[in-house]
């Protein structure tokens with residue numbers, strides 16, 4: 001057994017409540033709950049840092065940081081194989097800004113001072129940049145605004161505040177549209193007329209509250225808060241308008257907030273998920289409640305409706321070896337039209353059992369929500385989702401979960417029958433078209449061909465995107481599970497994840513995304529002047545700024561003492577930038 005066997009208490013709970021996820025709508029109390037601590041009550045007498053592991057993470061961080069500093073200073077990104085520069089987000093030095101708070105957290109003070117001085121020279125309001133660049137509002141808010149905010153909250157360096165306001169106002173101008181809803185990818189020059197986006201990813205519109213709410217707190221400027229209120233109002237009013245009331249579809253229509261049929265905002269699509277397009281729109285309900293729930297109940301109310309439907313429609317149990325005795329669920333993708341066949345009133349809900357690395361954050365989201373809303377059952381949901389991602393890491397050929405992974409649902413429709421059965425598995429994976437050698441439909445990987453799943457580990461049915469983009473979501477949930485439960489198990493599985501990731505991604509100038517986590521090749525590499533032959537995955541010349549902001553930070557914090565960025569004092573935005581929870585006005 002590669003992952004932890006569950007205690008018998010869990011096994012019983014699993015049998016009883018596994019289908020609760022699918023069937024039971026359990027009643028959650030809405031309204032203010034008693035103040036609860038998010039983190040486990042760690043004994044203050046015990047030193048819980050794991051300095052050797054922390055140093056290992058810091059060494060890798062410095063390797064990549066040095067590459068960036070020497071070869072791509074002030075560019076948005078570094079190309080980790082060639083040492084080239086990459087511009088991606090208007091050339092405002094995304095990697096520099098995104099890494100600021102990690103430098104502070106890792107105690108790299110000289111590097112931080114140097115990086116901060118450079119950041120202060122970035123001209124976010126410069127008309128020529130703004131005029132020549134379409135600003136991605138979501139990415140710029142979570143990376144740039146979030147990065148500056150966390151650097152400010154952690155360092156208290158007053159020089160950052162004017163930059164925060166300068167950038168905040170540029171980004172806030174995306175809301176200067178006829179109906180006040182944002183233009184999500186937009187030329188923000190003052191002279192252009194802006195319109196709200198007609199089609200936008202749910203997350204691009206639904207994950208802007210936290211940064212603007214914190215900006216209102218630190219500047220005292222109410223205009224940012226009015227925007228947060230307007231936006232959350234639209235989400236709250238439209239929450240029951242979609243074909244799965246309680247959830248918003250993957251794409252929304254900010255331009256048509258008020259349509260002839262009521263609210264058309266949430267009827268742009270009939271697909272629902274927790275991965276790409278949607279993810280942080282749900283995460284921010286929980287986190288914004290944490291930040292400002294003492295004055296706004298709307299986020300908690302939306303979360304209660306949404307989380308119930310997530311558990312009912314999006315999570316599934318999969319047929320993987322040992323699934324019947326392990327607590328594992330995966331987030332999938334649900335589709336449901338507004339009306340059934342012939343306009344009938346009972347449309348069917350289809351569940352695509354494809355899970356995404358991006359959706360792995362949901363384990364941490366449920367774990368945090370369980371504490372914030374005092375709902376222990378959600379901790380178990382969070383644990384099961386995190387287990388699913390850990391399982392995918394532990395069982396892929398590279399030790400890293402692929403970008404997307406299709407699984408076989410448990411063999412009976414109610415999801416109850418999860419006993420592993422080799423012949424059933426073999427038949428189903430043959431039927432899925434894999435293993436026959438024929439390329440699967442819309443199966444994309446870097447070389448344009450799909451790998452037959454006969455070579456896949458048991459449980460992996462299809463892998464439409466086998467890449468690894470240096471993403472953080474799995475370690476994010478592992479980190480939250482550790483901080484919430486205090487169970488050392490999470491640090492052990494996290495350490496294995498870290499080692500696999502470094503082994504395959506380390507490159508001359510930093511760390512490189514991987515073409516495929518599912519295929520490894522023999523490669524000769526040099527280590528301390530000696531040639532060693534290793535079996536490694538193929539690398540891409542790409543290293544996103546979230547490698548510094550999120551992935552390496554979460555690993556570092558996983559092995560640090562739990563008092564460093566305590567989840568009782570900080571809320572991390574979706575780019576892992578910590579914002580201070582102001583004492584006395586915490587949202588719960």
Ligand SMILES: *[C@@H]1O[C@H](CO)[C@@H](O)[C@H](O)[C@H]1NC(C)=O
Nearest residue numbers: 110111112113114115116117
């Ligand atoms: C950063 O700027 C400050 C103020 O201009 C200066 O005193 C300091 O030496 C600079 N630090 C570094 C590391 O460049």
Ligand SMILES: *[C@@H]1O[C@H](CO)[C@@H](O)[C@H](O)[C@H]1NC(C)=O
Nearest residue numbers: 236237238239240245246305
């Ligand atoms: C949505 O539906 C739920 C459940 O029926 C209800 O409690 C809630 O008030 C509704 N919300 C809105 C905004 O209509």
Ligand SMILES: *[C@@H]1O[C@H](CO)[C@@H](O)[C@H](O)[C@H]1NC(C)=O
Nearest residue numbers: 011322324325418419420421
């Ligand atoms: C799980 O499945 C195995 C083999 O199919 C079986 O032996 C075992 O009893 C099952 N465990 C549970 C808890 O159902």
